Amino acid sequence: MTVPPRRGARTAALLAVLTVAAAGCAKSEDKQPAGAQDTQGQQQVAQTPSGNAPSCTIDKFGGKKFDLKSGVVGFSQSEKEANPFRIAETKSIKDEAKKAGIANLKATNGQSQFNKQISDVQQLIAQGAQALIIAPLNSDGWEPVLQQASAKHIPIITVDRKINATPCKDYVTFIGSDFYQQGKRAADQMVKALGGKGKVAILLGASGNNVTTDRTNGFKDELKQKAPGIQITFQQTGEFAREKGQQVTEQMIQSNPDVNGLYAENDEMALGAVTALKGAGKKAGQIKIVSVDGTRDAVSQIGSGWISAVVESNPRFGPLAFQTLSRFLAGDAIPDKVIIADREYDSSNAQQSVGSAF
């Protein structure tokens, strides 16, 4: 053991410096990169009537009133802000919190790892969150969070996807689109684009959540009813991702060359499909594409003829979420679900309304 004492001191110093440097770095990067698009766009509007009659009050839920402005509100995002929907969603929540004067909004991101999102929310609770807004990655598996939250009577609002639990007991309410309806509207657009007959492929979303299930069932049910002449000959998951959508479409072109309609359950996959079709030498409009979301990229492809129609799924949850929360805290009755009125883009309005796409 012949370590000169200086070496020991140097190592300790190095350790200290590195740790401090890393912590400092973390703090100074504490800024949100500028969002890709404008903040406001088209605000969400709740459908009337939405859900069942408003029935959930703070007394029934068992919570305590607090001042939203000075209270701690936690927001748990499910996926990285790497696609337009998530970017717009997170931005809308943060912007609205600022606008409503909420000083203490704590935001976390599950990075598409479900166990991380669970521990994120548990940490938000441990950090003293008095209300939670959650964009769940998965609909099942929320047991540990629901237990902790209900022990502390923390109201939870879930946005864009549901949690499979009891409203007004485990959580307050769900704010989101009617995904089944979106599927039906996409089917209507498909019927129109194909003139009532043809072969259709579906790019399914990620599995394990109600969005995919509902958008699929809505589409299939409506087709069965409105256009028995349209067959669904291919369906596979593109996991809501652009490159996966492209990959699956490339396979589809090989295995099912007779497909003449394609339903993508989100815009990212539709854009991937467009790339695949271009790569295979197809022309715009040869295969009719209908998708769901309403991103700027997809809506502008309507003008160029590659996409026939886009059913909107509005991600700007901020205003409606905080409005619902403050009404709940003020003692108003809240419905068990708040359904958003979504619009539609097709060749008749794409040019004028591309500004409200996100």
Added chain:
Amino acid sequence: MTSEQAAMGTTVTAPQGTPPGAGRERVFGLVQRHGAAAVLVLLLVTGSLAFERFPTGDNLGNIAITSSFLATVALGMTFVIITGGIDLSVGSVFALGGVLAAYGVRWGSLAALLLPLAVCGAIGLLQGLLIARVRLAPFIVTLAGLLGARGLLLSISDEGARTYLIPHASLLARIGQGSVLGVGYPVYLTLVLFLAGAVLLQRTRFGQSVYAIGGGQDAAALMGVPVTRTKVTVYVMSGLLAGFAGALNAARLSSGVTILGTGMELDVIAAVVIGGTLLTGGAGSVSGTIAGVLLLGVIQNLINQIGDLSSSYQQVVSGAFLAVVVVVQTYLSRVQRLR
């Protein structure tokens, strides 16, 4: 590194005829051998000073329970990596274990535990045989295992669309969700497994064989170490532990969530390597692994404490942190070797 040296991993031997001032050097030597633990302590102290909501019982309890599942998987991986192998299938096997437990709970809690253990153990056995007997590369074999296990998961869950639930009243759910003194049962189970793992690795002939194979397979074979049997055993252990952790996690979540475990193998490998186990094999300890797992958990927690960091920067920061930890560790072990 020989097995003898490696086996000393956790015990510090004081030099003969201790000269004055050796106490300090002894402490310093301890710090060197446990780089991850040292950084962990530093982060815990820094975190406690910087954020008042960090050192609370609730928060530390959360870190412990979240880390316990990763730790259990990493325990098996430690053995695999010390033999000089790698197991990329653990993330998928973890997810499969959870889905199988939720699927099997209809026949009772015991079946819900045995089913994932049987299937995941069998996957480990198959991989181990292909690696040890057929002498295929662990990287490729377990990559196939990753895809195969995920495929099996999708086939029993309607392409992942169906989530099986674990009823509250079942014993399994109570094991996953119960707690004593504010700490969940899975944490205690993990500690017991690590104690057993430490004894197995440091105090048994099997442990010696694991180190010897990592130090040099041919030399180990010449020394009479049962190479094939030992290698098959570590892959079976890895499969069993990943499946068990998955089942326990499903019990905690009350459901067999199908989207779990993607990319988890990378976190597990990172934790093991941060814990001081060499990717080339032959050296490492389970105590280092537990420090590595906790370090990852604490870094994640601290990033969340900062609060408003955007998701892309979160990854930059955790990447930077990992790089720093590895640099510090390499530096420390180099200093140690120079002595």
